[in-house]
Amino acid sequence: MTFDKDIVAVALGICKECGIDDARITLLRGIENSVVVDNDRVDKLHQASSSSLYIQILVKQRYGAFSTNIMDPDVLRKFIRQAAESTAMLTIDECMVLPDKALYYRGGGADLKQYDSAIETLSSETRIETAMNIGREVIGTDRRLLSVEAEYGDSVDYVYMADTQGFVGESILSNFSISAECSIIGKGEEKPKEWWYEGSMFFDSLKKTGCGTMALERALRRLKPVKLRSGKYNAVIENSVASKMVAPIISALNGAALQQRNSFLIDSIGKNIFPAEMNLVDTPHLPGMMGSRYFDGEGVATRNMSIIERGVVNTYFINSYYGKKMGIKPTIEGPSLLKFAKDGDISGKELSLAAIIKSTERGILITGFNGGNSNSATGDFSYGVQGFYFEHGEIVHPIREMNITGNLIELWGNLLLIGDDPRDCMRWQIPTLSFGNCVFNGI
Amino acid sequence: MNDYFKIFNITKEYLSKLIAIAMSKGGDYADLFFEYSISNELSLLDHQVNAIGKDADYGVGIRVLKGEQTGYAYSESTAVKDMERAALAAAQIADTPSTSFLAPAFKEIKFVNRYPIISPWEDYALSDKIEFLNNLDTELFALDRRMVKVTERLTDSDTKVLFFNSSGDFFCDERPLASVGVSCIVSENDRIETISFSRSFRAGSEMLTDCLKKEVIDHIAERIPIAFEACQPKGGKMAVVMGAGGSGILLHEAIGHAFEADYNRKGTSIFCNKMGKKICSEKINVVDDATLQGNRGALNIDDEGIPGQKTYMVKDGILNSYLHDRISAKYYGVAPTGNGRRESFRFNPIPRMRATYMENGKCTAEDIIKSVKKGVYVDNFLNGQVEIGAGDFTFYVKSGYLIEKGHLTSPIKDINIIGNGPQALADILEVASDNRIDNSTWLCGKEQYCCVSCGMPTVLIKSLVVGGN
Incomplete structure (x- = not known):
């Protein structure tokens, strides 16, 4: 055409x-x-x-x-x-x-x-x-x-x-x-x-x-939901919605947020903010993928970049304007095709959703979010959730009227597993994620 | 009106021809929605008004209905070949052999102007806009030594609409919309917090008053000390007092969407079998209103030619009316309520809210707060969402207070509140007499975006699930 x-x-x-x-x-x-x-x-x-x-x-x-x-x-x-x-x-x-x-x-x-x-x-x-x-x-x-x-x-x-x-x-x-x-x-x-x-x-x-x-x-599967008591539960977040816990990190690494001090990741470059299992990369040149591109909105060439490596923040997203304003070298205005790189500590395990649930004794599987938001300056968040309570690798019942509340840095500090099941049809290749000790609010 | 024909480079004769093409495959109804919109934006960052923007958007949307089925196409050009191609594409929803249709005579629809413009934005000097933003910036920084950053945004738009349908209904409408948004970053002892405020009206530049500036300043000044004291509370199920104004988000999310008639027509709303039934206390009247002068949710006439009106969704606790577009009104055999709205000519109209609020009750906000032993008071919100079928809704609270033994105590922030719409409505125990329309820049998303507003008197809800630690 x-x-x-x-x-x-x-x-x-x-x-x-x-x-x-x-x-x-x-x-x-x-x-x-x-x-x-x-x-x-x-x-x-x-x-x-x-x-x-x-x-x-x-x-x-x-x-x-x-x-x-x-x-x-x-x-x-x-x-x-x-x-x-x-x-x-x-x-x-x-x-x-x-x-x-x-x-x-x-x-x-x-x-x-x-x-x-x-x-x-x-x-x-x-x-x-x-x-x-x-x-x-x-x-x-x-x-x-x-x-x-x-x-x-x-x-x-x-x-x-x-x-x-x-x-x-x-x-x-x-x-x-x-x-x-x-x-x-x-x-x-x-x-x-x-x-x-x-x-x-x-x-x-x-x-x-x-x-x-x-x-x-x-x-x-959502029939006969049960209202659960408030408390701390493990959280498994399905691949279709797991980007909800990644997007605020990317926003906080953006030049505009950093320069305006509206970021919970100010001065984070080179610091070990996230768990060692976390390796987040941008791979913009993979053929046939939605997020791939050769240049950003300013014409700047994209390239493979490590954003977070073994928990250490490696990259801010800096365009020409904020580069000059902050006195630092521009990188790229934003990520193209985000994915988690394999880490030696967890490779070899099967990390499908079923496997992750099986390896997590009990908790809440989140299959959807219902509203909520996060505070870009502090990383505090509170989201409504849809999903299921599970025990010993088996779904027990759907839940209803529950919130998950916390702070993004603390949440990632409690990372249990990063799956290997991102959906091809999504721009960001975020797999199923699981976290321990999350605060859920219910009855 | 002649100006509109000139803008869109059309004549009445050509409109008749175009509607006949749209109806040529045997459609039951067709409409043409011409739109020309100019939007301006000016922003301030780091004490500098350093960015300006303008968007010009032009085109025509052509819709054909066959029963409840919709064919829709648009053209960004009003060249004859482009419009006729779009009309034929929309016509395909009907599949009868080609038929001839003779467009009826033009009937101009009369309506009351709910947004008379006193001072058109096009006559307001750019230098005056810049001065407004600069003065606001100076005053905000003078407020408190903890102010670190201020960003401001002033937008104004003027949308001209020309409409004609296969019944001969015709109207032209000019729709202004403007807003001022301020976001402040405050810092103390390495703790950083954000405070935002916005106001939006269907008005000309007369909205940029000292009174508006004072409202912005007062709001930010009031929130700075609270921002550093507030924290996420202990979460769980508890009584919630929703303060007057922005708490109208409860109505919008918990019941408003579920009253939109498309969901009910399709049988997927939790309220689809409740028409004429008691759904809450008889103290409660909930309205969706297009008639509030200059309000962000005001509409002289909706996007399918139905004059703006005030619709009682809940009257004395009884479900009184859904919010209808032409399709659902025909389905239910009732008059349309003027809720057929669209984001632009690129979208077909669907039932949408306008200004949604609850009418006054009889008690006072003070009495309501005094009656609560343990709960939260919330009055400042960012966003909300609802699951129409299950009825579960949420809204995100930017700030509020704990209520302990009948008094507002510790400030709280950044929590989500979740509940079930019908249950929450039934659980409203008290309604105060302090209804206030909130004029923030509310934007509702349902396949497409529409500007809305909301309002509420202070109410007491028996219990909702409050997010927290």
């Missing part, structure tokens, strides 16, 4: 006409198709294509970020001229610069295999049939099934970026997904609901069967 990208050169030319010192223009193009099926009937057909320009400019060390989906050159000229005039009224900020050119991605990387041209010839009938098949797996199989909502979706995301320092980069990704949400008859008026999701960048690799069945099984 090819997209017309001439508008980027036009926009850069207009920036020059308007006396803008430096500019970065990003063209975003997207195509989306989705089919939603309610039980055995198509509920919604959705089709869309979108296009927008993101225009970042520097006018005498003043910064503005503008966007528009109106591509007419005359309208764009007026838009950029006004942008330049308003940006010129800001305070000078000497840290506002384009990246050091030496950090740019210069092309030549192998194909990351993120685009499937099959998307160009997929018929509406195939899309509808794929969506219909999700629900057919479960309709009529269990009298407790109240409804199943299934969705098939596919999309193309194209990015073309160029700046006044000569950077040019582009990427194209396809994505195919199916999901199912099953509602079942519960106690009284309750209708517990669970969902499942499969995704792939290639249509043939998309796992098209089993999704509806999995959603129904997960919903049925």
Whole structure:
């Protein structure tokens, strides 16, 4: 699939006409198709294509970020001229610069295999049939099934970026997904609901069967929940939601959070903050993976990086602006494809969810979060949880109305196991995690 | 109105033609939603107003209904070929052989303007916006030596909407929305805490008053000393007093979503068999209201042509109405309630809340607090969530107090509270007479985002599960 990208050169030319010192223009193009099926009937057909320009400019060390989906050159000229005039009224900020050119991605990387041209010839009938098949797996199989909502979706995301320092980069990704949400008859008026999701960048690799069945099984497992007493329990967090305990760490290592002192990981570089079993790496060049990319939003080349090695913090995520502001070398604006590296101490063990539960005497398996938040400055968190109480490797019963509360550094200090079961369809490859001595609040 | 036709480069005749294309496959209903939105943003960091932004978004969403089924497509261009391609794509939801449809005559829908703009943002000088942010920054740093960082954000947007449907209903609406957000980092003895505050209105630049500035300053000043004393309490099940204002998040999460009629139509809401039944104390009236002037949740007319109105979801303790869009209203055989909303022309409308609040009861907040031996008082929130079918909801408390023997004692912070919607509603024991609408920048996510607001008088809930150590 090819997209017309001439508008980027036009926009850069207009920036020059308007006396803008430096500019970065990003063209975003997207195509989306989705089919939603309610039980055995198509509920919604959705089709869309979108296009927008993101225009970042520097006018005498003043910064503005503008966007528009109106591509007419005359309208764009007026838009950029006004942008330049308003940006010129800001305070000078000497840290506002384009990246050091030496950090740019210069092309030549192998194909990351993120685009499937099959998307160009997929018929509406195939899309509808794929969506219909999700629900057919479960309709009529269990009298407790109240409804199943299934969705098939596919999309193309194209990015073309160029700046006044000569950077040019582009990427194209396809994505195919199916999901199912099953509602079942519960106690009284309750209708517990669970969902499942499969995704792939290639249509043939998309796992098209089993999704509806999995959603129904997960919903049925939630029948007859029990309210547990407050106390300390081991926590096993399923791979589909375990990134909840990693995301606040990544946010806290971001330059903006560090410079604004809104981070619980200030001055953490080189310090042993996390357990020795923790090795978190960014591997941005793995082919066929959702998170892979050769350059970040500034055009800076991505590379394999150790973020946390044997518990020691190795990397902050620093873009050009915060690099200058903090007086440190820029790295990358954020991780691409996070994963836990194997560690000698735990390799050789089977670390599937079942194995982790089996090796954890008793505790709570968290399969979903219900709200909650964390304090970025302190690392304190409190989240609502869904899941199951287990003993001796066996699920005993579902739980309900429980919170897990604590502090992220203390939580990771109680790390028991890091699984080896990340889901391929997720951008961050976070496996099942288990922690000891977590505070759960219940009755 | 002519300006709108010019903006979207269309004529009434062409709208009739486009709606006929959308209906050409035998749809029951179709609508066209043209939208042009300009959003501006200005931010302050480290004492400098150092970043500016603007977004221009333009396009048309075309929806076709066949029974309860939806076909939806949009175009970011109003070139004839692009709009007609989108209309044909949406039409595919109906599958009868091509039929001819003659669009009826235009009927302009009349409505009350709930957000008259006194001073348009486009007339407000950028230098004045910069001065507002700089002055606020100076005053915030003058408040307390423990202030370490301040970031501020001022946004304003103006959205022009033109709507036409296959029944001939037509309207144009201009929707302003602006907000001021402040985030402060305070530090004492190596302890760092964050305090945030926001205000948002459907208003022009007249909202940037000294009174608004004072509200920001007073809020931050009040919270600084508390921030260093507060800690996570001992968790468990206990009585919860929800203070007036932002506690409306309880209504939004615990019952509001479950009253949205799409979930009930599909039989997946925990309230789907409760219409006309008593669900809580007769002291309780819960409203979803589009008519509050200048409120973030106000709507002159919804995104499918139903004028804004006040809807009693709960009246005297009885479930009185769901929140309807056109599809669910037809399904239930009732009039739509004006809750058909969408994030932008890129989305089809679905039932969404507006300003959701509880009307006043009779007692006082002081009496409620006095009646609690052990529990928590909460009045400052960040976010919430709900499981519609099971009814379990949560909200995250940024700050509050312990209640011990009828008095507010130690400050608390950073805890999640979880409960079950129908049970929590039934467990509201007392309602005070101090209802207040909270004008924070509330944003509701349900497949798509919509700006909303909420409000609440002080209430006592018998027990909820409170997060803590």
